[in-house]
Amino acid sequence: MSINSALLAGVSGLAANSAALSAISQNIANVNTIGYKRTQGEFQTMVNAQSFGTGYSAGGVMAATRNFISQAGQLQRTNSSTDLGISGSGFFVVTERSEGLEPTDTRLFTRAGAFRVDQMGYLKNTAGLYLQGWPVDSEGNLNTDPSDLNRLRSINVGTVGGTAEATTRVQLNANLRSSQAVSAEALAAAAIPPGANAYDPATNSMAMWDAETGTGVRPDFELTIPVSDSKGGQRTLAVSFLKSDVPNQWYAEIRAIPEDDVVTGAGLTNGQLRSGIIAFTQDGRLDVPAMQALGADALFDDPQNASLTFGASNGGAPGAGEFRWADGLGIDNQTVSFDLNASAGGLTQYDSASVVQATLTNGTAFGNLTEIQIDDEGYVTAIFDNGVVRRIAQVALATFPSPDSLTAVNGNAYRVTQGSGTFNLKAPGSGGAGFIGASQLEASTVDLSTEFTGLITTQRAYSASSKIITTADEMLEELLRIKR
Template sequence: MSLYSALYAGVSGLGAQSTAMATVADNITNVNTVGYKGVTAQFSAMVTGSGSRNSYTAGGVTAAPQALISAQGILQSSARLTDIGMDGAGFFVVRSSTAPDAPIAFTRAGAFAPDKNGYLYNQSTGYFLQGWPLDANGNYVNNGSLDALRPVDINALSGSATATSTLSARINLQNSSPAVTAYTPGDMNSGTVTPAFSRPIDVYDSQGGAHTITLSFTRTGTNEWAMEVSGGGTLLRSGTVAFNGNGSLNLAGSTAGLFDNLTGIDWGNGTDLQTISLGLGSDGGLNGLTQTGEKSTLYSYEANGGLMGDVASVNISESGVVSAVFEDGTIRAIYQLPVATFQNPDGLTAISGNAYVASLDSGTPSINSAGVSGSGKIAAGKLEASTVDLAGEFTNMIRFQRAYSASSKIITTVDEMLQELGNIKR
């Protein structure tokens, strides 16, 4: 009977509008939730298939909530350096704890801060940020497996020691310095010849102990200098440095192998034998050793390594490299953050804590560094705002309320018609 189908259609309308109102309630209450993606109610007509030319059977309506997970929220500035936003496609990879077998989840809520142990986690949801640990050279291996990720621990290197592996310097030698009449390799190290210019540079062994390597120079002729590299009272390297007429370095005229790596350095304290790469300029360049009329001086130098103290702050680049800044000013890259992308991000399954898990509809995640293979870039010191449009939600609230009232009116009207039908018998 068509009247009964109209009654059921009214009931389905009440259910559908209730579902739609629930999405509005969730959206409005999460208007300030970081990384929240608004939910819309998609209405669909239900057809019984029993209609005919002379009668019609109502099917009603159903509502299917759809989260617009792929929508991009506005990136807003944050006062915390460890807060990160995603500019583009993709999700941060998180776990519910620091255990390596804890369940994996994906989120755009980047309000991360160190916990008491130094792990970056979302304080409001309790999820821990995951990344690839970097080796001493800043490298990592992406084998596509989520199991290779580890919780980001900003204190991972605190108290550890790294041996100096590179030493570079920019030094100018004055072309009017007096030339020595007699020189034998090792004379500056032994004190027989006083260097025209000499500078000590601190380096570190494998246990973080400080040592001094001294670069000494004395002019031996036109555009020609003797150089000695010494450390721990031992002569490590000596030879002739040649310069071109414009004061740039002439490698062809210099002693072969003079600028090669220093190998097998033994500090005599039980630490590992050390190899240090020398960066003293390129052939014909002005980026290392030079010779001009200016006074001999050390413009700049850099030697890595040392004993890592406490972490003073954290830097996160747009490519997702997490670097620890130590109290002595040393900066070390410690993690590479992955960005997980999906073929159908709107098909992800939402879970508590403003996070998602993969589903059959979303497909499996692809993990890459930020900005690679379609993944978004990371914005440090920013947070992604909720995608909810408050004005639009209030408009929807009015629509759904009116539709709910209209559906209830269908029920009361059908009830009156059925009552009239029952009165015919009387």
């Protein structure tokens, strides 16, 4: 009966507009929810099968909810370095548990990046979901896989303790006065046979110099180098220079201060680590070919690859010309490279005062964690008060072929569906994934003016559908009166 179908069509209109009102209400309620994606009720007609000659039967309308998940919201600046927004495509991978994750545990996806450090040091958002990323191993490498969620771990910044870095490189910028007078010890060393009190690195060296007793040979110039060991302890190396009677050549010794910081092998005394000749060109620069020609007599036979190798404290007895750290220090082996011929300086011999312009080293003493920073490529970096910067992990972003088909769950997160397609894990800024915006949060995509307009039209449509029902009711009442 046509009046009956009109009545049912009106009921379907009421139901459809009620569903649309629910979507609008959800949007308005979440206007300030971080990373919220608006939904919208969309209508589609329902058509009944029509039989010729029997009149028209109204089908009505049905409402379906459409999610605008792929619509990006504006990024807004915050004061927290762990607030994260995504500029572009992708979702944070999050879990409901921080530790002991199994392959069967639920992985969710969200754009809500208001993360905070919890009591265990994990990054957790306001919905209680833990941020996942690829951890950086001890060698600074990442083990990534675009399809394996099991390689992700909950990012923990609370386990990062103090750190230190051993010195591996030293750059010396210093000048030796070319007009320095040749000492009596250096002249005696050049005599044949050597004269009394002649300089000798084994029996009468600069390392033996004692101003109070007058023993040893006083250096013409000396500089010290601070060195950090494997535990962040501070060690000191001294480089002593003595002008030779040969033009443009100097005797040089490198030793440890104090001498009991090292254990040395045969040929080294009083904390000596190395001794030999340094040669300069006539224009005052380091003469690399001349030192290479000197071979074993040079301080370093190849100044371009100059280095000292310290054995570990628990190493055996050092061989001739070798050395290691003292037993009581309990530190690891260490190789320190010397840059003596830097383009910006290095060792020079000009006719001006002997002076140290700079001693540059890359080691650091022990330092404590002061700050956590996250860059636009998702690298989570720990910064220490000794200047050390160390990467902890990289935030992973998941992309989908059809993100609008994801299913929404509590906590402003989403779950994979058949319609969304399989996820792909990507590093931020690569493969179509967006960049990370640190100290930023993505605002809700709700536009209140649009929602209030929708409220008006939905209310009017609901009222119109109710009129269908009242009109059909009146027509049925007229039909019933015919019998009277």
